[in-house]
Amino acid sequence: MLRFTHLSKGYAQPDGFLPVLNDVSGEVARGESVALLGESGSGKSTLLHLVAGLDVPDHGTMLLNDISLTDASAQTWNRLRREHISLVFQDFHLIPTLNVDDNLKLQARLAGQLDLDFCNQLIERLGLTGLLHGLPGELSGGQQQRVAIARSLAHRPTLVLADEPTGNLDEQTAQDVMTLLIDCVRAANSSLLMVTHSPAMAAYLDRRWHLKAGELHED
Numbered sequence: 001m002l003r004f005t006h007l008s009k010g011y012a013q014p015d016g017f018l019p020v021l022n023d024v025s026g027e028v029a030r031g032e033s034v035a036l037l038g039e040s041g042s043g044k045s046t047l048l049h050l051v052a053g054l055d056v057p058d059h060g061t062m063l064l065n066d067i068s069l070t071d072a073s074a075q076t077w078n079r080l081r082r083e084h085i086s087l088v089f090q091d092f093h094l095i096p097t098l099n100v101d102d103n104l105k106l107q108a109r110l111a112g113q114l115d116l117d118f119c120n121q122l123i124e125r126l127g128l129t130g131l132l133h134g135l136p137g138e139l140s141g142g143q144q145q146r147v148a149i150a151r152s153l154a155h156r157p158t159l160v161l162a163d164e165p166t167g168n169l170d171e172q173t174a175q176d177v178m179t180l181l182i183d184c185v186r187a188a189n190s191s192l193l194m195v196t197h198s199p200a201m202a203a204y205l206d207r208r209w210h211l212k213a214g215e216l217h218e219d
C-alpha cells in the first residue's frame with residue numbers, strides 16, 4: 001500500500017520559486033491501479049519521481065507498506081527499488097546486449113525473487129514465448145514494452161510506477177499493451193500508479209487522479 005500525505009514540492013527557477021505540488025495527499029491500496037492525469041507541466045512526473053525516490057519533497061510524508069519513504073536512507077531506497085518498486089518508461093529502457101529472456105528476469109534476479117513459474121506465466125500472457133532468444137533491438141516497440149512489463153512484474157513488486165508507458169506506441173498497440181499491463185499487474189497483485197495524458201488509457205485503470213494548479217482531485 002502507498003500513502004502520501006501533505007506533499008509539497010516546488011523548484012527554484014531563474015524568475016523565482018515555482019510551486020508544483022501544493023499539499024497533496026493520496027492512497028493506493030495493494031492491487032489497485034490509479035491513473036495520474038493533468039495538463040503538461042501540472043506536476044505528474046514530479047509526483048511520480050517523489051514516490052520513486054528520484055527527487056525529495058519539500059514537505060510531507062510517504063509510506064510504502066508502512067516503510068517511510070521520506071526518511072529512507074540510500075540503502076533502504078536501493079532495497080525498495082530492487083524489491084518493491086518497479087518503473088516502466090515510455091522508451092522501454094531494455095538492456096540492448098541482453099536477450100529478451102535475460103532482460104525480463106533481470107530485476108527478479110537482482111531482487112533474489114526469481115519465481116520461474118510466475119515468469120513463465122507472464123511470458124505466456126504477454127505473448128513473448130517465441131521472442132526469448134532475440135535481442136531488444138530486433139523487436140517492435142510494442143514487443144519491447146511487453147518485455148519491460150514482464151521485467152517490472154516478475155518479482156511481484158508492491159508498486160509499479162509507469163510514466164506514459166504507451167506514449168511511443170500506435171493506437172491499436174497502445175490498447176493491446178494497456179490491456180496486458182492491467183492483466184499482469186492483477187496477476188502479480190501489484191499496485192499501479194501510471195502517468196498518462198490519455199483519458200482513453202486512464203479508463204483501463206481502477207481510479208483516476210487529476211493534478212491541477214498543484215492540487216490533486218479524484219474523478
Ligand SMILES: Nc1ncnc2c1ncn2[C@@H]1O[C@H](COP(=O)(O)OP(=O)(O)OP(=O)(O)O)[C@@H](O)[C@H]1O
Pocket residue numbers: 011012013018020038039040041042043044045046047
Ligand atoms: N528539476 C527541475 N527544475 C526546475 N523546474 C522543474 C524541474 N522538474 C520539473 N520542473 C517544472 O515543474 C513543472 C512540472 O513539471 P512535470 O514534469 O512534473 O510536469 P508534467 O505534468 O509531468 O508535464 P508533462 O506532461 O509535460 O510531462 C514544470 O513547470 C517544469 O518545468
